[in-house]
Amino acid sequence: MRKELRQWAEILRERALAAGLSFPPVLFEEVGPEEMAMLAAYGGFPRRYPHWRWGSEYLRHRETYRYGLGRIYELVVNTHPVRAYLLKSNTLLAQKLVMAHVFAHADFFQNNLAFKPIPKDMHEEMAHHAAFVEKAMERHGARSVEEFLDLALSLENLIDPHAPYIRRPEKEGPEEAEPPKRLRVRPYLDPYVNPPPEPPKEAEEGGRPEPLPPRPTRDILGFLARYAPLAPWQKGILEIIREESLYYVPQAATKILNEGWATYWHTRLLLPLLSPEEALEFAELQAGLLAPHGFNPYRLGYLLLKEVEERWDKGRFGPEYEALPLGERLTYERPTGLGLKQLFQVRTVHTDLSFLDTFLTPEFALRQRLLNPEDLPRFAEAKKALLFRLTNGGYPIVELVDANYGNRGELLLEHAYEGVELDLKKTQAVLENLYRLWGRPVHLKTVVGEKETLLSAGS
Structure with a gap:
């Protein structure tokens, strides 16, 4: 430089x-x-x-x-x-x-706080991922690996964005024998470094197998990397796609x-x-x-932070402020400096979803010409639609609820329907790709035409 x-x-x-x-x-x-x-x-x-x-x-x-x-x-x-x-x-x-x-x-x-659990060594990790994929291409053929990458990348959003923040025990219940020690490595290298444990013995006659997954999970990609009938290099690629997708989640949020x-x-x-x-x-x-054309995150974020700073500097804050109708806001003054302190707190604890939900008011939207006065009655509806766009990165929320659906080893997923139907063409393509990975039929419960519907692939 x-x-x-x-x-x-x-x-x-x-x-x-x-x-x-x-x-x-x-x-x-x-x-x-x-x-x-x-x-x-x-x-x-x-x-x-x-x-x-x-x-x-x-x-x-x-x-x-x-x-x-x-x-x-x-x-x-x-x-x-x-x-x-x-x-x-x-x-x-x-x-x-x-x-x-x-x-x-x-x-x-x-x-x-959204960035706290995100690894800071991704320069090295991205290079390791590249070396892993290149080695797989040498051993298994570039075309085979490229086709599998296409398949895996089509599912890169089937992750749990909260996974880095959640810590749960592997098993819940009575204390069991101490598991064998494992070397700590990146997930995509685990099959090579730590040999898999012995497969579980068959359940006694009349016994009930443990549910899989033990609880509904949004981490479908992680589940497939662990349980799908794939070669180790394929599971490694799924883990790579998952890890890189999780890295970018806080930036999108x-x-x-x-x-x-x-x-x-x-x-x-x-x-x-x-x-x-x-x-x-x-x-x-x-x-x-800060051009006011289309949806400009720079403009909205900057102006709303200025609004927060001004509101706290002038003492216009709190539930009593929000409850007052337009034109009747509190106007008393307080010493300056509170606003900047509040901005640092906002920077620390909020994501876009909570930031807009907390501070985006109709008064601000009118003053910044985000909506016209005649559209004021529809502000709550427009804000709700914006927050919905920001939830889960704008993608549908889908959970894997059963990996042995109908006692046939089939996958059952459920869509958290919130008034917006799925794009059926894209959904069917995703189900087909899941079927290719799992090897058995895949089903998805959703709502189509206000009726509960079961979409399937491979059956």
Whole structure:
């Protein structure tokens, strides 16, 4: 990185720390548009397992930049140290804005509770995943592995997003004999490092087999990696897909709040340092970032954080504030400083879902022109629809409830129907892929046309 940028990075780092942000070391690197497109296609990592989807993403990012339809100013990766990539063609001011933005992202990654159980060594893990898949291709043929990757990736959303935060004993009930010691390794390597235990003996005649799974689970991909009749390398790939999907869950769950937090802080850190000439360029960049076109997470997150800060600084908060009708809000003043303290708390404990549910009010929506006055009676309905979009990343909630349905070794899944029907064509394709992995029929309970329906594949 250029000497001038290194100096500005240090200035902005010191200002961020003095303002109360806390973060691990941040490594900045300038890259050209081609390399930026490659990194964006790989999700911010320099190496991923070989698959055609990365090439497709690379072409999309490259052509978007080439034809002036958009540009990636920066990429920041949740690792330790945090790695950030800056586009070489940015102006000096744009680079300063981006670096301030990145320091706020680094603070968010370190302090938001949704990121606490997420591993920080994913640079190394992604490289290990790539080596595992490449070795499988050497041993079993590139075409076989690519076809299995296609199959596995079609199911990458069948995970439990809460899995990293839940710790349950493997078995519940009376204390059993101490299990054999196992070496701690990544799940996809476990079959190779720790030999499987002896298969359980057949149940006595008339005995009841233990239910499988012991309780309904949303971690369908993890269940398949453990119990599906697959080769070890196939189970390893399922674990890789699951692990990488879980890594990205908190980023998807905090997109609005995270980008709003970074925008709030790059504004606060950089504005006092600008010359009059730079102020104009900054205003142009900021206007583009906060453009009110479509659904803009930067704009919504930034404006709502400013709303929270102002509300607490002026004492307009709490249930008594929310209960008052529009136009009758409390107006008394309190000392400033409460708002900033509240922002740090919001940054720590909220995801997008709870953030919007708690602070998105009709008054805010009217003031920021998120809805027209005549649409006010429909605000509650619109907010509910937005929160529904954010639940589970916008994907249907499906649980595996029985792996021995009808006592035939078939899978039974249930869809948590909440008024929105499944896309039947996509659902059938997913069921067919599950059948290919499980080897026995797969069934899904859902609602179609307001009637409970059982969809099946393989029967």
